[in-house]
Amino acid sequence: MARQLISSGSPYESSIGFSRAVRVGNLISVSGTAPIGPCRETADPGDPSAQARRCFEIIRIALEDAGSTLSDVVRTRIFLTNIDDWEQVAEVHGEFFRDVRPASTVIQIARFIDPDWLVEIEADAVTDLNES
16 A cells, blocks of 8 residues: 655654655655644644644645545544643634544643643544545
8 A cells, every 4th residue: 555654744753754644545644743843843832722722723634635625534632741731722722623523632741842832733624435
């Protein structure tokens, strides 16, 4: 089965050896997506809602590049450095997935690569095999 690698231009992709997303058949897995702005800076330091929104925007673009959409998402994983931010981030999740309703997990972790990141999000999608 063909393997399609999707890049977002993250500075970490080549040095760590990962892709923003990988599509194999009708399965698309989007890597942990941090709130990185267009100039490679941390987007919206201190604002978990805005950071989550940026993560979902990056995920949306990766899915589209893989021939999919947010409506194909079947699972999300949300990692937070402060579990008290869960409601703010969940509200943003609802903006993107209220009608899709994927399986979802929210987890608190100790920290991220960049200490200004408050949230990182993963997503998995299943799309039509005929799309690419």
